[in-house]
Amino acid sequence: MTSAQSAEETMSSASDKDTVAAQCAPPSKVLVQQGAEARVYRSDFFGKPTIIKERFVKSYRVPSLDQKLTHRRMNQEVRSMARCRRNGIRAPAVYHIDLKQRTIHMEDIKDGLCVKDFIRNLDMGSDELVLNELVQNIGKLLGKMHDCDVIHGDLTTSNMMCSPQGENLTLIDFGLSSVSALAEDKGVDLYVLERAFLSTHPNTEHLFEMLMQSYSQASRNAKSVVAKLDEVRMRGRKRTMLG
Numbered sequence: 394m395t396s397a398q399s400a401e402e403t404m405s406s407a408s409d410k411d412t413v414a415a416q417c418a419p420p421s422k423v424l425v426q427q428g429a430e431a432r433v434y435r436s437d438f439f440g441k442p443t444i445i446k447e448r449f450v451k452s453y454r455v456p457s458l459d460q461k462l463t464h465r466r467m468n469q470e471v472r473s474m475a476r477c478r479r480n481g482i483r484a485p486a487v488y489h490i491d492l493k494q495r496t497i498h499m500e501d502i503k504d505g506l507c508v509k510d511f512i513r514n515l516d517m518g519s520d521e522l523v524l525n526e527l528v529q530n531i532g533k534l535l536g537k538m539h540d541c542d543v544i545h546g547d548l549t550t551s552n553m554m555c556s557p558q559g560e561n562l563t564l565i566d567f568g569l570s571s572v573s574a575l576a577e578d579k580g581v582d583l584y585v586l587e588r589a590f591l592s593t594h595p596n597t598e599h600l601f602e603m604l605m606q607s608y609s610q611a612s613r614n615a616k617s618v619v620a621k622l623d624e625v626r627m628r629g630r631k632r633t634m635l636g
């Protein structure tokens with residue numbers, strides 16, 4: 394073997410090693426959002442655009458309790474996303490869950506906008522039709538979600554995504570979700586949304602009313618849920634009056 398040959402072989406085995414190392418290295422990730430409970434990264438999972446949600450350690454909590462709470466939330470999040478998807482309700486597909494690393498790898502909703510920003514960027518007057526259609530779609534989706542007994546637990550327009558045209562409504566952030574058939578739980582879920590909706594988007598009472606009309610048409614148990622929503626509202630008002 395000439396020295397040139399051996400140098401070439403050494404170089405090619407070094408570059409093979411580099412290729413293998415690159416393939417084995419964890420994919421790079423870019424921070425999208427740092428929340429109070431979790432960090433959200435954009436990455437890829439075997440070539441698929443992926444969101445990684447990592448629930449970090451809360452140092453002020455007793456470690457065993459922190460782990461228990463985090464694992465419970467991660468399990469709820471994954472279960473509810475899967476239950477929604479089985480029932481034709483848009484939610485990200487789950488690719489992988491790692492309890493030790495406290496991460497969920499899920500489908501990246503491509504070109505998805507947060508519904509909160511989408512609404513804020515619209516003009517209440519000239520974009521009325523788009524807004525009406527959007528809130529009707531939200532009502533319909535939530536009616537379907539409640540019919541399969543998923544309680545989201547944190548319904549806000551930040552936890553909904555849509556396309557830049559306001560279509561393909563998708564629910565995210567199921568960390569506080571649960572499964573329940575009780576009208577009371579569904580009523581509370583809608584009450585949380587009502588409070589969040591009206592404070593995030595002032596002077597939109599008519600839009601929330603439209604959302605509820607659409608919910609009522611879409612859901613089988615709407616009557617008892619709406620009755621519970623009224624009860625919860627009354628309790629809320631009493632609490633405010635009493636201070």
Ligand SMILES: Nc1ncnc2c1ncn2[C@@H]1O[C@H](COP(=O)(O)OP(=O)(O)OP(=O)(O)O)[C@@H](O)[C@H]1O
Pocket residue numbers: 425426427428429430431432433444446485499500501502503505507551552565566567568
């Ligand atoms: N599957 C996804 N595809 C695209 N973007 C996403 C996805 N999941 C989350 N995001 C982006 O990350 C942001 C935060 O995500 P998410 O609401 O799940 O976390 P969070 O509110 O910080 O969590 P938590 O309330 O559980 O502490 C979203 O508003 C959205 O912009």
Ligand SMILES: [Mg+2]
Pocket residue numbers: 551552566
């Ligand atoms: Mg959120």
